[in-house]
Amino acid sequence: MERGITIAAVAASFGRDLDFDLARIQTLIEQARKAGAGLLVLPDAALGGYLPDLRNPSPEALPPALEPDHELIGKVAAAAAEMVVCVGYCELGEDGVSRYNSAVCVSGDGVLGRHRKVHLPRGEEQAYSPGNAFRAFDTPVGRIGMLIDYDKTFPESARSLALDGAGVLACLSAWPTNISNRAPRMSQDRQSRLFDLYDRSRAAENQVVLASANQTGALGGMRFLGQAKVVGPGGDILARTWAKAGLAVAEVFVEAEIAQARRVLDHLSERRPDTYLR
Template identity: 80%
Template sequence: MSTVRIAAAAAHFGRDLEFDLARVAKLIGDARASGAGLLVLPDAALGGYLADLRHPDPDALPPALKPDDPLIGRVAALAAEMTVCVGYCEDGGDVRYNAAVCVSGDGVLGRHRKVHLPAGEVAAYTAGDRFDAFDTPVGRIGMLIDYDKTFPEAARSLALDGAGVLACLSAWPTSITNRAPRMAQDRQARLFDLYDQARAAENQVVLASSNQTGTMGGIRFLGQSKVVGPGGDILARTWSKAGLAVAEVDVEAEIDRARRILHHLAERRPDVYRERPR
């Protein structure tokens, strides 16, 4: 992988799929104008996120799209030479998944179904059951969907599968139970940044973190999209506003530099790690 410009988007998306597609098109155009080869769009960019995390209304869920829905094909056509990751609600027949797909003009490059579901999502979605990295024109990538990045094992699984870039797609809200007067004081805002930096640093990989902005029902989203280097340093960020965080990174060189003295993956001791009984 040579040097690549990576863009992570912060933007608002709702239930109107044509509106969402127009916003995706605008963001792809803006990322292309910046020279980006990889664009990571938020979770639920096609159809919007849940409006209530405590008691999701079964009659007001995001529109569910089949994995081969023409809308995904339209995103792939818009991507053309770029690699684009985008989140949506996947129609699994009798169940729904909070899902992400990575596309280029050549079609689908990789997929992910959110594995770790917070309490409210359990009522709306079924959990995925795997983490797989995949090859793209900009290198080997792994995807995580918001709450997935809370768990170190998720990102570690993708790093061990050869991912040099982790694409973290989120619809991450401010704290629902303990609202702070200012975004900077919000507990979830601090955790969102902490997880992004920790997952990059502990695996010595590049991480592109996208997130929604604005509100959906009673939920307010954080924004705070960013690109993080293998040392946990934030290379670019949007703060709470909508926009693109764009950073140019020589992924292989930066990972090699980070792992030159301390190589976290090679120095693991899996023989002494074990799950404790609950």
């Protein structure tokens, strides 16, 4: 009989102080462990913080770029121990110059998977180079795929991971309120509505489980939404934090719930790719 997996998605604030970020991550790992979590999804840029300005990102204000084998990633893995943890950071490219908005999935056994953000919104391309692939990977809690921020705006991103066998999508974000036309209340903000819409749609259209983490608070001119959540394969929100910092925690029987969602209508097997425009 399948054992349920407790999934925790984080809403929290992170900045440029790497020691502070690591300490906060270690605290969140302990909180998730007490909640029984087997999978913890942290926000994008949890190590080093996000960009303070998307309209004109200054080279002097970029987050610190870390090598893929940086000691901080090893410390997150050591803290994770038996847990699977996804965390975002600014990755230094192989050429020693390029930067990538990246995520790494770790446990006490080391690195389980990596992802470089493929879709860069306007402004971010001045700071980062794009990734070029979506690949799922096996973990002790099942097969997972990762998306970063704007990646989830594109249905093809999540669909690619679902077709590669991912039963859980880990979405790591530093998703802000609307930059050009900020609403007086966060619940009325256009980006707030889209953030929820994309989370639920990507889960429902692929009939997979989705764990969405996001930053909170503010950095420079950016104000982040929070709204961490765990979404079931029918698009139903199983747990959420709203705008506050905290953990959205839900126990999910991933294989059973996906099988139930696909019992009558199986979206992946009923696709007609030969009819779609490329």
